[in-house]
Amino acid sequence: MSKAANTRLTILQKAFELIYTKGYQTTSIDEIIATTQVTKGAFYYHFKTKDEMGVAIIEEILKPTMQEHFIKPTEASQNPIEDFYNMISYLLLEDPFLQVKYGCPVGNLTQEMTPWNNKFSEALTELVNLWKETIIKSIEKGKESGLIRKDVVGEQVAFFILSGYWGIRNFGKLQNDNSSYFVYLKELRSYLDNLK
Amino acid sequence: MSKAANTRLTILQKAFELIYTKGYQTTSIDEIIATTQVTKGAFYYHFKTKDEMGVAIIEEILKPTMQEHFIKPTEASQNPIEDFYNMISYLLLEDPFLQVKYGCPVGNLTQEMTPWNNKFSEALTELVNLWKETIIKSIEKGKESGLIRKDVVGEQVAFFILSGYWGIRNFGKLQNDNSSYFVYLKELRSYLDNLK
DNA sequence: GCTTTTTCATACTAATCAGTATTTTTTATG
DNA sequence: CATAAAAAATACTGATTAGTATGAAAAAGC
Numbered sequence: 001m002s003k004a005a006n007t008r009l010t011i012l013q014k015a016f017e018l019i020y021t022k023g024y025q026t027t028s029i030d031e032i033i034a035t036t037q038v039t040k041g042a043f044y045y046h047f048k049t050k051d052e053m054g055v056a057i058i059e060e061i062l063k064p065t066m067q068e069h070f071i072k073p074t075e076a077s078q079n080p081i082e083d084f085y086n087m088i089s090y091l092l093l094e095d096p097f098l099q100v101k102y103g104c105p106v107g108n109l110t111q112e113m114t115p116w117n118n119k120f121s122e123a124l125t126e127l128v129n130l131w132k133e134t135i136i137k138s139i140e141k142g143k144e145s146g147l148i149r150k151d152v153v154g155e156q157v158a159f160f161i162l163s164g165y166w167g168i169r170n171f172g173k174l175q176n177d178n179s180s181y182f183v184y185l186k187e188l189r190s191y192l193d194n195l196k
Numbered sequence: 197m198s199k200a201a202n203t204r205l206t207i208l209q210k211a212f213e214l215i216y217t218k219g220y221q222t223t224s225i226d227e228i229i230a231t232t233q234v235t236k237g238a239f240y241y242h243f244k245t246k247d248e249m250g251v252a253i254i255e256e257i258l259k260p261t262m263q264e265h266f267i268k269p270t271e272a273s274q275n276p277i278e279d280f281y282n283m284i285s286y287l288l289l290e291d292p293f294l295q296v297k298y299g300c301p302v303g304n305l306t307q308e309m310t311p312w313n314n315k316f317s318e319a320l321t322e323l324v325n326l327w328k329e330t331i332i333k334s335i336e337k338g339k340e341s342g343l344i345r346k347d348v349v350g351e352q353v354a355f356f357i358l359s360g361y362w363g364i365r366n367f368g369k370l371q372n373d374n375s376s377y378f379v380y381l382k383e384l385r386s387y388l389d390n391l392k
Numbered sequence: 393g394c395t396t397t398t399t400c401a402t403a404c405t406a407a408t409c410a411g412t413a414t415t416t417t418t419t420a421t422g
Numbered sequence: 423c424a425t426a427a428a429a430a431a432t433a434c435t436g437a438t439t440a441g442t443a444t445g446a447a448a449a450a451g452c
Contacts, residue, residue: 003449004399023308025221029440040441042400050440101311107363110370111307112219115297125370156383159364159376166366167359170303173310174321180355187352194390199419200429225410236411238430246410 008046009060010036016057020105024054024112051117054109058123062106066127069095074134080142081192084135088165088188092172092181100181103173107166132158152195164188204242205256206232212253216301220250220308247313250305254319258302262323265291270330276338277388280331284361284384288368288377296377299369303362328354348391360384 001009014036018027029050033043047053070087077083091098098104106127113120135158142148164184171180197205210232214223225246229239243249266283273279287294294300302323309316331354338344360380367376 007399022312023221025219026312028438030438039401041402041445044441045399103307107366108307110366111299111304114369115372116218116222121370121372128367128370153382156379156386159367159380160360160383160387163361163363163367163380164356164359165363167303167361167363168355170306170362171324171355171359174306174317174324176311176317183352184355184359186349187356190352191356191387191390194387203429224408226408235431237415237432240411241429244411 004046007038007042011038011043011046011053012057012061015053016061016105019054019057020108021099021102024109051119054113054117055119055123058109058120058127063127063130066106066131070131071134074138077138077141078145079147080138081147081195083138084161085185085189085192088161089185091165092168092185093178100172100178101176104166104169107169128162132162135161148195157195160191161188200242203234203238207234207239207242207249208253208257211249212257212301215250215253216304217295217298220305247315250309250313251315251319254305254316254323259323259326262302262327266327267330270334273334273337274341275343276334277343277391279334280357281381281385281388284357285381287361288364288381289374296368296374297372300362300365303365324358328358331357344391353391356387357384 011032015027015032018032018035029040029043033040043053047056073087074080074083102108106124109120110124110128114124115121132155136154139148139152139154139157143150143152143154168180168184171184172178207228211223211228214228214231225236225239228234229236239249243252269283270276270279298304302320305316306320306324310320311317328351332350335344335348335350335353339346339348339350364376364380367380368374
């Protein structure tokens with residue numbers, strides 16, 4: 001990777017960490033360049049505005065991460081119900097990057113930037129739809145293989161699972177501990193089992 | 197109500213509307229006093245800081261509203277399952293104040309202010325716990341009256357319902373339309389029916 | 393090695409922010 | 423009505439904000 005490309009990536013990564021922990025609006029460019037040891041000239045060479053950088057974070061940091069960690073595993077799944085549970089459980093309790101007190105990065109950005117910034121909304125919608133569609137496909141596969149009831153509606157379940165995930169992360173954030181996750185996961189288990 | 201008390205209430209109400217639509221951090225005091233036609237002197241006579249006003253909004257605007265619209269009806273309910281559905285459905289589709297594109301006020305504040313402001317977190321936690329406990333009690337009542345299965349765990353269901361609500365409001369916000377609400381409500385219906 | 397383009401560094405600006413100091417007006421109370 | 427206290431009005435401050443203007447260094451092309 002060229003030195004310039006490296007500078008750009010460093011900015012995106014460090015800025016993402018700051019934004020994930022502090023929020024977008026309250027993370028200033030001065031703070032970003034201070035922690036990245038990059039000058040303002042370099043920053044504005046790579047990004048025309050702060051918002052352009054924000055969208056780049058979604059597309060160049062969040063999207064690939066999601067592809068790798070959610071989309072691929074779900075597509076490869078032979079047992080949707082078991083793997084949905086494992087996916088959510090992993091995200092809530094084990095993922096090394098996500099932290100209880102900071103919630104879900106995609107959820108945070110959605111809450112904060114929608115509906116005031118169209119570029120953000122579009123980029124985030126793309127992400128979320130990708131995840132949703134993957135879940136729906138996985139459910140259809142499960143229906144074919146007999147692991148899921150035929151009368152289950154994929155889109156409904158996808159919305160239900162993702163909503164619950166976003167919501168419980170907000171609870172975790174509020175309480176700043178794992179306890180609500182354990183309670184939530186038990187009910188998720190019983191909900192998912194009812195799809196069989 | 198005294199004139200001073202009226203000034204205070206006006207500030208809280210208008211500020212809440214601004215914060216609900218724009219977010220807390222991006223709503224400036226200058227903007228609040230401009231829309232309320234109140235001077236800065238008056239504002240800072242009633243509130244020592246912006247954050248003190250924020251907490252007052254939670255306690256004096258959000259809390260009473262929640263008491264009236266969620267707590268009381270749930271406590272009076274004779275048929276929990278039916279009324280849970282109606283409550284969520286009302287909130288998503290009919291409530292005259294809440295708007296799809298702006299999400300849930302409590303959820304928004306939680307996302308934005310936690311974990312960086314303890315006073316906010318405490319005030320919000322109180323609100324949410326109140327709602328949660330009311331739902332749990334309602335479920336226990338339903339179990340006694342035979343409307344809900346005995347093996348249903350109230351706390352799990354309460355978390356599940358509230359998480360789903362918070363999450364789907366984030367979806368609505370992202371898409372800026374009702375469509376996801378309809379899909380979500382269908383699955384909520386079938387989830388709730390499984391508690392019978 | 394010379395030139396051009398890319399990449400980055402420094403110093404600045406105008407706007408906005410939360411909050412303060414001080415004075416004036418309004419209201420309550422005797 | 424006089425006085426004290428409560429409530430509100432005005433003008434300011436210092437810090438922070440996103441973004442710019444301009445020039446210097448690095449890298450690439452020949």
